[in-house]
Amino acid sequence: MANNRRRIDTHQHMVPPDYAAWLDRHGVLAGGLPIPTWSAEGALDLMESAGIATGILSVSTPGVHLGDHAEARSMARAVNEFAADVVRRHPGRFGFFATLTLPDVDGALAEAAHALDVLGADGVVLLTNVRGTYLGDASIEPLMEELDRRKAVVFVHPSELPAPPVPGIPPFAADFLLDTTRAAINMARRGWLDRYPDLKIILSHGGGFIPYAAERVARICSPDGDQATGIERLRRFYFDTALSSSAYALPSLLAFADPGRIGFGSDWPYAPKERSLHFARLLDAFEMPDAMRAAIDRGNMERLFPRCR
Template sequence: MNTDLPRSHGQSRCASDSAKATGNDSRIDTHHHILPPQYAAWLDSRGIADGDRPLPKWSLEGALDLMNENGIAASVLSVSTPGVYLDADADVRGMARAVNEFAADIVSRYPKRFGFLATLPLPDLDGALAETAHAFDTLQADGIILLSNIGGTYLGDASWDPLMAELDRRGATILIHPCALPSDEVPGIPSYAADFLLDTTRAAINIAKSGCLERFPRLRIILSHAGGFLPYAAQRFANLCSADGSSESGINRLRRFYFDTALSSTPYALPSLLSFAEPTHITFGSDWPFAAKERSAYYRQLLDDFPLTDEQRHAIARGNAQALFPRFA
C-alpha cells in the first residue's frame, strides 16, 4: 500500500528545500483534516476505523510540523468521513457543534495559519440549517464540508435543496469528501482504495445532471482527490450531465467544479486534471493526517517536480485558494 512513499528520510528534507526553491513556500492546503480528541474518542467507542487501518493520530503540533516542513502557510481544517452521523442513537447535533467549536478555537488562536470548514449534522436537515447559521455567523467558518452521500442519498438530490439554497445565499465554498459507498466493500479492497473515487464521481455527476449548479450558482464546490475519476472520464458521462443532451453542455457543467490535488499529484493523474479543469479551479491538498507525513510530503514533491508554468504553480499553490477563502487573500 505504501510502495509510493519516499525511499529515504533525506528525500523529505530535500522536498522542503524544493518547495522554497519553486516559490511554493506559501501554499494554502484546502484538504487538511482534523480529529478533535472528543470526536476521535467517540469514533473509537463505536469501532470506527480508517478502512483496514486504525484512525490516525492528530495533534496541533503535528499539523504545524507538517505545514512547516512542506511550505504550507495556511490550512483549511475539516473533519473527514464518516462525519458525525453514525446511527440513530448518536448525538449528531451535539458532536457537529463540538467539532466546529474545536476548529474555530484553533483558528482564533492561529488566524493566519488556519481556517475551517464546518461539519453539519446531516441527514438532520433542520439541524444542518441551524448549524450552518451558527458556523458562519458565530464561529466565522470559511465554508462547509459535505460527504458525497448521506445514508445513500447523493448530493444533488432534491431533498438537500433547502440546505443548498441557504449555502448559495451565503456564497459558500463547499468541500465534497467521499465516504463508503452505500453497498458492501469488495473483500480485500478497502473503501479508500477505490470506492472513494467512485463515490466522489457519483456525487459530481448527480449534482451536475440535477441542474444544481444552475439553481445555486453562487456555490463554489471543491471535489476531493482531483474529482475521483471525473476528469479522466468526463467525456463518457458528459451527455448525462447536460441540460440539452449535448456533450459540450455537459463538459461545461462539469468544469464548474473545483478540484484539489490531495493524493492526486502523480504523473498519471495530473495530466488528466490539468487538461480538464479550469486553470483557476485547482487547489493544493495534503490529506493529512490520513495521509501520513511522509506520504503527504511525497505527493507534494511530485507536484513540485511536475512541469508547470510559474502561473500554474502559483495558482495551484495559493492563488486559487485565496479566491475561495478570503481569510487568506
C-alpha cells in the same frame, strides 16, 4: 518546500480527541483506515515541510451522523467549536470547514448558521453520500439554497459506497474515487451547478474519475444529453490535488479542469506525513508554467478564502 511557505491546503483534516473517542466507542473506521492521532503541532510540522502557509481543516468521513439526529447535532457543535478554537490559537495558519448533520437538514441549516456567523467558518464540508443519499438529492436542496445565498465554499469529501467493499480492498483505495465521481455526476445532472451558481464546490482527490471519464459521462450531466453542456457543467467544480499529483493523474486534471479552479491538498493526517510529502514533491517536480504553479499553490484559493490574503 520548507523555506517557502506559500500553499493554501484545502484538504487537511482534524481529529478532535473527543471526536476520536466517540468514533472508537461506535467502532467506526474512516474508509477502512484507523482513526489517526491529530495535534496542531503535528499539523504545523507537516505544513512546514510541505510549504503550506494555511490549512483549512475539516472532519473526514464518517462525519457526525451515525443514525441519531440529536447525537449528530451535539457532535457537530463540539467539533466546530474545537476547530474555531484552533484557528483562534494559531492566527493565519488555519481555517476550517464546518461539519454539518446531513441527512438531518434542519440540523444542518442551524449548524451552518452558527458556524458561519458565530464561529467564523470558511465554508462547510459535506460528504458525498450519507447512507446512500447522495449530494444532488432533492431532500438536501433547502441547505444548498441557503449556502448559495451565503455564497459559501463547499468542500465535498468522499464517503464509503452504500455497498459492501471488495474483500482486501479498503474503501479509501478506490471506492472513495468512485463515490466522488457519483456525487459530482448527480449534482451536475440534477442542475445544482445552474440553480446554485454562487456556490464554490471543491471536489476532493482531483475529482475522483471525473477528469479521466468526462467525455464518457458528460451526456448524462446535461438535461438534453448535449455533450458540450455536460462538460461545461462539470468544469464548474473546483478540484484539489490531494493524492492526485502523480505523473499519471495530474495531466488528466490539468487537461480537463479550469486552471483557475485547482488548489493544493495534502490529506494529512489520513495520509501520513511521508505520503503527503511524496505527493507534494511530485507536484513540485511536475513541469508547468510558473503562473499556473503559483495559482494552484495559492492564488486560486486566495479568491475563495479572504482570511488567506
